[in-house]
Amino acid sequence: MLDRKFIIDNVDAVLRNCKERGVNPEIKRFVDLELIRREKLQEVEELNRRANEVSKSIGQTKDAAEREARKEQGRQLRDDKDRLQREHDDLDQTIHAIQMTIPNMAHPDAPLGYSDQQNLEVGRGKHPVRKFDFKPLDHVVLGEKHGWIDFPGAARTTGNGFYFLKGQMVLLDLALQQFAVNELVKRGFLPTITPDLAQDSILEGIGFMPRGPETQVYSIEDTNLCLVGTAEITLGGLYSGQVLSEDELPLRIAGISHCYRTEAGAAGRASRGLYRVHQFTKVEMFAFTTPEQSDALHEELRVIECELFDLLEIPYRVVDTVTGDLGGPAYRKYDLEAWMPGRGDNGEWGEVTSTSNCTDYQSRRLDIRFKRDGEKGTRFVHTLNGTALALSRAVIAILENHQNADGSIRIPTALRPYINCESLG
């Protein structure tokens, strides 16, 4: 969330930002109520001060009648304070609720627009889109042909949107995980396996809505726990309420978790097969930085994503996300869209990774700060996240791009150390 003082001092900029993002939170009302709240807080503190003064004097008063008189005075002051405090707290709650709906400010260079169709292409991978001399199959057909991916079985067992992976597909899946983790370790990331569940409050801090009709999150009945949609949630939670020292920043973490998403309302040909599923494994990059470091680290994450997909010899393009498609927490976001030859009629780009700089939007909600030497107090860190590999989508890209005419799959060179073969099937 944005700082309250920042909102008050920059109302016009905040309003413009909301407009560019296509949302309309109650900014005016926020400002009005916050100004009232501040005054009320002053009154509460003054009453409290006087009550404290009276209480203190009672301890030093010997005369019994005098003590009783002061007690009565103290009671009166506390009652008045409590009444005002309640008014203040109600107000505060309302203000906080509005504050949570105000999105992060957007990077000044983020392209303007409301639809992902308007995302700005800013780069391409090393490998050009392949010309097939046969009709490429999509991953669903390939997966069934080899007995690698079992959707009907998962539908019986769990439901639509789940899958069993079998045989060589399991080896491919594990190889991709190891490949991604190793590449990140080389680049200074701390590999971390996180819980797959997290508390509602952490979800909210990261910017997810854990419950309610609009939610994309599975929640566990009779608990305050949810299945995480990404390790971003648990890694943010890991440091919630913590104060880091500046010399440990930037902190780079490679989180491995399962990801669970209800994907309410998503269906159709574009989400066929593994593209949009309720559960997948993901190797996620997460970073905590100082405010000065975050832009550069965002570039770093984007470059790593490119390097990984170049190593996997998959053609892709990079898009700079338009303001209206950023989501609440992101200041700027890049997506990698891999070429998926089996998608649509003649192949389409499909999102495989996404990296966001969330500046201090998440850290303010989760209270993650750092201490700077020689400076009083603390500041909020910046948080960034980026997909290294989302297994289900990476698998689509591998199967569809590296398929041979006979349906076998060529393993890209960089992956061979992790799977010990040159092709599958």
Added chain:
RNA sequence: GGAGAGGUGGCUGAGUGGUCGAUAGCGCGUCUUUGCUAAAGACGUGACCGGGUCAAACUGGUCCGCAGGUUCGAAUCCUGUCCUCUCCGCCA
């Protein structure tokens, strides 16, 4: 899952209703002396939110796991809850 013990400042650890935001030690900072891969002494040293100031000084409030309650007043009493440790049970 059952029983017990405990959660206090960067750390260790006192503190069972009023002058406790909190004794003491360690650590840390400044200074002094000596002098050099070190020691001693003096003084100082929590965080957060606000007012105030160019900045300070100064100043109000809050904080002893968390949330409630009792009271004029709570680190101290009561309730709930979370976490840690020990023992038992169960188990991959």
